[in-house]
Amino acid sequence: MSAHGRSVSILGVTGSVGRSTVAVIEDLRAQGAEIPVEAVTAGGNLAELVGACRKLKPKFAAVADDAQLEPARAALAGLGVEVGAGRAALEEAGARPADWVMSAIVGAAGLKPTMAAVRRGALVALANKECLVCAGPLMLAAARESGAKLLPVDSEHNAIFQVLSHPARVEKLTLTASGGPFRQASLEAMARATPAEACKHPRWNMGRKISVDSATLMNKGLELIEASYLFEIEEQSIDIIIHPESVVHSFAHYVDGSVLAQLGTPDMRIPIAYTLSWPDRGRVSTERLDLAALGQLTFEAPDAARFPALKLCREALKRGALATTALNAANEVAVAAFLAGRIRFLEIVRVVEEGMAALDAEGAALNAKSPSSFDEVAAVDGAARAAAARIAGSLAAA
Numbered sequence: 001m002s003a004h005g006r007s008v009s010i011l012g013v014t015g016s017v018g019r020s021t022v023a024v025i026e027d028l029r030a031q032g033a034e035i036p037v038e039a040v041t042a043g044g045n046l047a048e049l050v051g052a053c054r055k056l057k058p059k060f061a062a063v064a065d066d067a068q069l070e071p072a073r074a075a076l077a078g079l080g081v082e083v084g085a086g087r088a089a090l091e092e093a094g095a096r097p098a099d100w101v102m103s104a105i106v107g108a109a110g111l112k113p114t115m116a117a118v119r120r121g122a123l124v125a126l127a128n129k130e131c132l133v134c135a136g137p138l139m140l141a142a143a144r145e146s147g148a149k150l151l152p153v154d155s156e157h158n159a160i161f162q163v164l165s166h167p168a169r170v171e172k173l174t175l176t177a178s179g180g181p182f183r184q185a186s187l188e189a190m191a192r193a194t195p196a197e198a199c200k201h202p203r204w205n206m207g208r209k210i211s212v213d214s215a216t217l218m219n220k221g222l223e224l225i226e227a228s229y230l231f232e233i234e235e236q237s238i239d240i241i242i243h244p245e246s247v248v249h250s251f252a253h254y255v256d257g258s259v260l261a262q263l264g265t266p267d268m269r270i271p272i273a274y275t276l277s278w279p280d281r282g283r284v285s286t287e288r289l290d291l292a293a294l295g296q297l298t299f300e301a302p303d304a305a306r307f308p309a310l311k312l313c314r315e316a317l318k319r320g321a322l323a324t325t326a327l328n329a330a331n332e333v334a335v336a337a338f339l340a341g342r343i344r345f346l347e348i349v350r351v352v353e354e355g356m357a358a359l360d361a362e363g364a365a366l367n368a369k370s371p372s373s374f375d376e377v378a379a380v381d382g383a384a385r386a387a388a389a390r391i392a393g394s395l396a397a398a
Helices: 016-030 046-056 066-075 087-095 108-119 130-146 155-163 187-191 208-216 218-230 269-277 309-319 321-339 347-361 374-397
Strands: 008-011 037-042 060-063 082-085 100-103 123-126 149-152 170-177 238-242 248-254 259-263
Touching (some): 008 087, 016 100, 046 060, 046 066, 066 082, 087 108, 100 108, 123 130, 123 269, 130 149, 130 218, 149 218, 149 269, 155 218, 155 269, 208 347, 218 309, 218 321, 309 321, 321 347, 321 374
Parallel strands (some): 008 037, 008 100, 037 060, 123 149
16 A cells, blocks of 8 residues: 555654654645544644644544643644543554554653554554664564564665665665764864754754754664664674765665665655655655765764764663663663753763663663563663663762
8 A cells, every 4th residue: 555545643743753744744645645644642742733733634632741631622622633641642542543653752752652553563654763772672573463564764774674675685784874963073072062052963953852862873873773673683784884965874785795775865754755655655845866966975984982872872782672771761861961951962971871880780680682571671761760860960960
């Protein structure tokens, strides 16, 4: 089934990926595609939720905060939308019978709503990398059992998905990274970096948390973990290369020496449209790539000294799924502390590293390759957040 006639739900409709998804649906609808919308969810931005509901006309809308149920009902009155609130409502949105579900809730909060869609065998467009970083083995096992298909939306994973013609004959994968706003900055300049500077991404328009992750290259380390799960490839067979133009979105290297890459302008509507139309391709009104006008494509190795998050992510992946859960949780706390002005930019990765070390000292079993349950994932996630919060607090007080 192409996008025409495929029903959809959008988990995280008011974020950057959610807004791009709305734009793709409007574009395809304008061309005559019938794309009914089952459900949408939002964190707390009621104004944007109302705007999305006016455009999409979903059957169901959910907000994350229980306390916003009545304000949401009032804001959406007259639109014929059933309204829910709280964690159960977010899960209901994922469980409702849409053919295709965009998973774009940022962070670990997106795990259970996405799992609800996976368990019923949906096509799941995965923009929330934490789903695999936190619970990759559980998510993949559930997909195998239900027949769900995970369609990667991150531009790098989507690129690999598009060129993975012979998965068994892949020698290695290379993920590209823009390098973020501090690609050429000194350690001294990075130490003084403000949240506004860290969020000023040179190529992509993203939310604040993801923008900071891009600045530390933690985002690329998390993508490495996600790629390992998605494509069933070991950590040592995944490279990362800095590509400032953000035109080549990743490479697959084959055993015969062939290297296949997917290219396109840095616009999230392209991978979103590919997953929505898959296995077909829908026409979307994006800027077309002009290589002659671009003139050159450049590549360089990442600086391990200035971007220690990459090594930390590789080490966590080698340890196992609970270590990557702890890493992700500690990073969410550290980034929030930085954005709130409580710690400095270079202390983000320090908080993550020391937080994981604290869990080791407490005897947490982070070396398990596969968690036994979501309760185990949640316990490690909570312990890592608590450890990271203590460390961030001590740094702020220093």
